[in-house]
Amino acid sequence: MKLQIASPGEFPAGLDLPWRDPLESWEHPALVRLTRGISRNIVRFAAYRDAVYAIKELDERLAEREYGLLRELVELGLPVVEPVCLVTERTTPGAAGRGLLVTRYLDHSVPLRSLISGGASAEQASKLMDAVGDLLVRLHLAGFFWGDCSLSNTLFRLDAGRFAAYLVDAETGEIHPSLSDGQRFHDLMIASENLAGELMDLEQGFGLPPGVEPVALAGTLAPRYEHLWEEIHRVETYPENRQDLLEDRLHQLNAMGFDIEEMEIEALADGRLRVRPRPNEGGYHRRLVQRLMGLDAQENQARRLLTDMYAYRAWRTGAEGKDIPVAVSAHRWFTDVYQPTLDAIPAKQREKLDDPEIFHQILEHRWYMSEREGRELGLEDVIPSYVAQVLEPMAAPRVEPSPLAGASE
Numbered sequence: 001m002k003l004q005i006a007s008p009g010e011f012p013a014g015l016d017l018p019w020r021d022p023l024e025s026w027e028h029p030a031l032v033r034l035t036r037g038i039s040r041n042i043v044r045f046a047a048y049r050d051a052v053y054a055i056k057e058l059d060e061r062l063a064e065r066e067y068g069l070l071r072e073l074v075e076l077g078l079p080v081v082e083p084v085c086l087v088t089e090r091t092t093p094g095a096a097g098r099g100l101l102v103t104r105y106l107d108h109s110v111p112l113r114s115l116i117s118g119g120a121s122a123e124q125a126s127k128l129m130d131a132v133g134d135l136l137v138r139l140h141l142a143g144f145f146w147g148d149c150s151l152s153n154t155l156f157r158l159d160a161g162r163f164a165a166y167l168v169d170a171e172t173g174e175i176h177p178s179l180s181d182g183q184r185f186h187d188l189m190i191a192s193e194n195l196a197g198e199l200m201d202l203e204q205g206f207g208l209p210p211g212v213e214p215v216a217l218a219g220t221l222a223p224r225y226e227h228l229w230e231e232i233h234r235v236e237t238y239p240e241n242r243q244d245l246l247e248d249r250l251h252q253l254n255a256m257g258f259d260i261e262e263m264e265i266e267a268l269a270d271g272r273l274r275v276r277p278r279p280n281e282g283g284y285h286r287r288l289v290q291r292l293m294g295l296d297a298q299e300n301q302a303r304r305l306l307t308d309m310y311a312y313r314a315w316r317t318g319a320e321g322k323d324i325p326v327a328v329s330a331h332r333w334f335t336d337v338y339q340p341t342l343d344a345i346p347a348k349q350r351e352k353l354d355d356p357e358i359f360h361q362i363l364e365h366r367w368y369m370s371e372r373e374g375r376e377l378g379l380e381d382v383i384p385s386y387v388a389q390v391l392e393p394m395a396a397p398r399v400e401p402s403p404l405a406g407a408s409e
Helices: 060-075 112-117 120-140 181-207 214-218 221-233 243-255 285-294 300-321 325-343 355-371 381-392
Strands: 002-005 031-032 041-049 051-059 082-088 098-104 154-159 162-166 236-239 260-267 272-281
Touching: 002 041, 031 041, 031 154, 031 285, 041 236, 041 260, 060 082, 060 098, 112 120, 112 181, 120 162, 120 181, 120 214, 120 221, 154 300, 154 355, 162 300, 181 214, 221 272, 236 243, 243 381, 285 300, 285 325, 300 325, 300 355, 325 355, 355 381
Parallel strands: none
Antiparallel strands: 002 082, 041 051, 051 098, 082 098, 154 162, 236 272, 260 272
């Protein structure tokens, strides 16, 4: 038996699990039960230290291939689950020829089945389609052909009032230098068909939000995807002396979350410039927040944090009478505003959401309370109300001990 560990410090080989045995026969106190989507393979979950890991058993060659693909996608900064271990060369009867792929479970994420059965609204269902469309665009920009995009292969996290979608299963994926239009549309067609079928199953099993028709909702994926793809690749022409219009276009792309890897500018005979942007896989605000503050946030969360930080910078600049560098303002905002706000949240309530989402929701809560009271309230004024009205009624993440086989989890 061989273990390949991508994150030795996080997931040591000494974790006492029966790696040699068929996954469905495992009985171990570290195993826990989590809600998940449908899978063609047996999947179990194990809790270790402060993390939960998903363990999937599949054909050894497929396990090796998926492990490699996920590592490449993580290196590209794409929204995918993180691979931490691959187990191969197992010889026990029932396990021979089968590999184990271990990934870190995405904290504060939920499969769509849980969202629907928990009473999602029609508006939330629409936002879920936006998230899937955004995920596909980002994967395709990086040259990744998924081949099996589905709701069961996707996890969702709250992202400043929207949803961020993450790829969970890459068994059928392929990485290319770039994708042709035919490859992109084929992948999109597969995704639309899969989503329609799964939504019909959900309608039968749990019911869908009022006013949501499964085939019609799945049919909105392609237009959403195409609109975003066309918007970030739109070719425009500008007068040669209007540099400001070109800068506005760059700001528009940044506002949608995309950096420009390269820009092709062609001088036309009439004196205008034709500009063709070549965007990268996205995550502009997320990378900026990581660089300035060392925070790991979703794209929309990062945009919201930056907005608050820039407002803080403007206030400090006015108070001090001098311009303050962005990097300095970001550090002060983190230590004076962000961290004290989160530290004021009781530990048990803070576990229910990731920190950037809590901070975003507190900003939203402050806005509503300020509107109601007709005056500007400070963050410290609204934290007790936010905890009582929003966090305390919220269910804690379910991580339960489970001796059950993977097929029933």
